[in-house]
Amino acid sequence: MASGRVSGIVVRRKRILIIGLVLFGLIGASLIYIYFIQTSVAIREAESFLFRRPNVARIDDEGQYRHFWVTNRAISEDRAPLDERFGRSRTTDLSYGIYETSLSHSLSLGMLINPTDWFQSEQITVDAVEQLPGPDFLAEVRRMSMHRHVGLCSWCCTAIASSFAAR
Amino acid sequence: MVLHGYREQFRSALKKTTFIASVLDINTPVILFDWPGDQDTSLTGYRAAHDVAAASGTELAALLTALVRDVQPGRISVVANSMGAQVVVDAFSILYEQAEFSDPEVEIMDVVLTAPDVDRDDFDARFKEEIIAIARRLIVYVSSNDRALVASRLINRSRRAGESSLGPEQLPEAESIADLMEAGSDRITLVDVTPVNRTRNFHNFSLEVPEYYDDLFLRLTNDAYPKSRRVYPIRASSGTVYWVLTRGR
Numbered sequence: 001m002a003s004g005r006v007s008g009i010v011v012r013r014k015r016i017l018i019i020g021l022v023l024f025g026l027i028g029a030s031l032i033y034i035y036f037i038q039t040s041v042a043i044r045e046a047e048s049f050l051f052r053r054p055n056v057a058r059i060d061d062e063g064q065y066r067h068f069w070v071t072n073r074a075i076s077e078d079r080a081p082l083d084e085r086f087g088r089s090r091t092t093d094l095s096y097g098i099y100e101t102s103l104s105h106s107l108s109l110g111m112l113i114n115p116t117d118w119f120q121s122e123q124i125t126v127d128a129v130e131q132l133p134g135p136d137f138l139a140e141v142r143r144m145s146m147h148r149h150v151g152l153c154s155w156c157c158t159a160i161a162s163s164f165a166a167r
Numbered sequence: 168m169v170l171h172g173y174r175e176q177f178r179s180a181l182k183k184t185t186f187i188a189s190v191l192d193i194n195t196p197v198i199l200f201d202w203p204g205d206q207d208t209s210l211t212g213y214r215a216a217h218d219v220a221a222a223s224g225t226e227l228a229a230l231l232t233a234l235v236r237d238v239q240p241g242r243i244s245v246v247a248n249s250m251g252a253q254v255v256v257d258a259f260s261i262l263y264e265q266a267e268f269s270d271p272e273v274e275i276m277d278v279v280l281t282a283p284d285v286d287r288d289d290f291d292a293r294f295k296e297e298i299i300a301i302a303r304r305l306i307v308y309v310s311s312n313d314r315a316l317v318a319s320r321l322i323n324r325s326r327r328a329g330e331s332s333l334g335p336e337q338l339p340e341a342e343s344i345a346d347l348m349e350a351g352s353d354r355i356t357l358v359d360v361t362p363v364n365r366t367r368n369f370h371n372f373s374l375e376v377p378e379y380y381d382d383l384f385l386r387l388t389n390d391a392y393p394k395s396r397r398v399y400p401i402r403a404s405s406g407t408v409y410w411v412l413t414r415g416r
Contacts, residue, residue: 056194067184071201072226073177086177088203090219094226101185115186115374124182138237144196145240 056144063103064127068141071095075131082129096137100128168198170227172249172284173216176205183374187246190380193387200227202254217284220250224257231258232265235274242276244387245302248373252283256294263297275302277387281373282310299354306356306386308379310364310372358382358410378412 057065074089104123118124132140169184184199202223206216234243247255255278262268278298285294298305363378372379 056196068198069201070198070230072223073203082178083176088205090203094230099181103189119182124185126178126181138233141196142238145238
């Protein structure tokens with residue numbers, strides 16, 4: 001009887017030990033998983049802004065870009081919000097300018113495109129809108145066009161694609 | 168150059184242009200041509216926007232003329248979505264009448280129309296010839312069950328150029344839409360995005376579908392389309408080829 005009770009206690013302790021080891025393993029695996037996931041996210045964010053191709057429009061390494069706008073909207077001169085200043089009525093005179101935008105660092109290469117998320121969570125923000133005289137606008141476009149060059153990534157993609165096309 | 172469609176306000180046009188430039192990821196200056204398409208959300212508003220779009224072709228033509236003359240870039244690509252395509256086709260009608268643009272020389276490299284809200288008969292009879300006279304390539308992306316274009320079709324009582332209303336297995340209808348192209352011509356390309364179109368109204372695929380950006384990137388950066396891509400050609404009896412985008416592995 002006594003030996004049977006002792007063996008029962010041993011079996012129970014073994015079970016507790018196995019369950020404890022399994023739980024310990026699961027917690028350890030979870031911690032390692034979380035560690036590597038966070039590392040991969042950080043690497044992905046860094047890569048997305050280091051190796052982005054549109055250098056010609058990039059202002060800095062912090063995700064700021066400069067693009068051009070041209071509109072045939074009637075523009076009021078006041079300090080109204082942007083959508084009120086650029087109204088709904090058409091004019092035959094063109095207005096020209098540049099604008100600066102910021103892209104959040106969480107927008108990374110390899111992430112799924114979800115523009116609704118991008119717009120609603122304000123991951124793209126319009127920082128500045130500046131109007132330019134027509135000749136200055138054209139001169140700036142010319143200057144940026146001349147500085148346009150095919151970056152390393154673009155060169156690689158084009159070369160790879162061309163090699164497939166040649167097959 | 169990027170043009171947006173009906174109901175687009177100035178600020179959202181700026182943001183969407185940034186989005187497209189970022190996702191397309193081509194190293195080039197990006198110009199938004201913004202037109203007042205944010206008319207009322209009603210039948211009257213839609214018709215007003217359509218009239219404004221057609222009239223705005225004059226200003227777009229003036230801008231393209233200034234860019235070609237004064238900037239002389241290596242290449243110009245114009246990408247227009249939905250009713251923005253109406254602005255483009257009217258601009259090219261004006262340019263077509265100008266001696267500077269009607270010569271055999273190609274002034275603009277690519278014209279890309281996504282889900283174009285343009286009368287299909289007008290497009291087929293007039294606009295596509297005018298665009299091809301000026302641009303090296305015309306690429307049109309269409310999708311079946313495009314609800315916005317179905318509504319537009321009801322309002323305008325005519326089919327829209329961006330409608331395909333077919334699946335890749337429906338060869339007779341594919342042949343019908345392939346009539347938009349000319350046999351043996353590599354200058355007009357028609358791409359159906361239906362199998363990869365996961366958008367809610369099937370109209371905004373030019374903002375939301377990764378495969379569209381992948382396809383557009385390759386077409387803009389290559390003269391010959393890479394043969395390894397997940398895209399299927401449907402060859403109609405007339406000899407025209409109609410492309411269908413498919414999901415990746």
